[in-house]
Amino acid sequence: MIEPFKKYLQTPHYPNFDLHAVLFDMDGVLYDSMPAHARSWQQTMEEFGFKTTKPEEFFLHEGRTGKSTINIIFQREFGRNATDEEIKKIYSRKTELFSQYNSGKTITGAREVLEMVKSKGLLPFLVTGSGQPSLLEKLDEDYPGVFTPDTMVTAFDVKFGKPHPEPFLIGLKKAGNLQPNQAIVIENAPLGTEAAHKAGIFVIAVNTGPLPNSVLKKAGADLILDSMIMLKEKLPDIFFITQSIYNEVNVI
Helix, strand or coil: CHHHHHHHHHCCCCCCCCCCEEEECCECCCECCHHHHHHHHHHHHHHCCCCCCCCCHHHHCCCCCHHHHHHHHHHHHHCCCCCHHHHHHHHHHHHHHHHHHCCCCECCCHHHHHHHHHHCCCEEEEECCCCCHHHHCCHHHHCCCCCCHHHEECHHHCCCCCCCCHHHHHHHHHCCCCCHHHEEEEECCHHHHHHHHHCCCEEEEECCCCCCHHHHHHHCCCEEECCHHHHHHHHHHHHHHHHHHHHHHHHC
16 A cells, blocks of 8 residues: 555655645545435526536536536536526525435544544644535534634635635645645545645545546545545554655655
């Protein structure tokens, strides 16, 4: 498993890993919420008369801001961006449906991963494209004491959103003006993986959805795992590898 870490250090010419933080996506990493997102987006679009969307599309849009997702569909169907009023109405309905359909179920293994990160003295930091109040408000209930407003980047904090690197660049700054090699990212979506890769951060893609691994690899994932349980099992090795590479380089 060491090869992806060696390759990362060689490509951007970082001398070592010096981990201070782990940046987590939310949907599909901490919460099993993506099926509810896809269902609510699809129903909303059908109610508003759109003809070209399918539920599977919204797994590919995961990580975008709601405004960006809506504008992509408007451009495809009407050749224009949505107005502010149209975006407000559509996203309001999508949010209403999501609150109905989302079970609030957390991803198995996520709590243990967060505990391991904290036990290593690393900062868990949230970087999500979500603006869903029903999820953001549950974070402290489901993951008590892990995240605060100061350790989160949400849809309300960004101008561009994933796949633009902006959310992760803001995350690095808020986490302590970190350099890319001072953090790793845990993502599940291709757009989030692409955003983190563009920000220069080592990306572990945990494939908790229906998309093939090849999509995540193409987006720039450095390491792909099948579940958060697998990440929990591999995390001690990951911490050891990053620290070993750091020590090895500095000894040399």
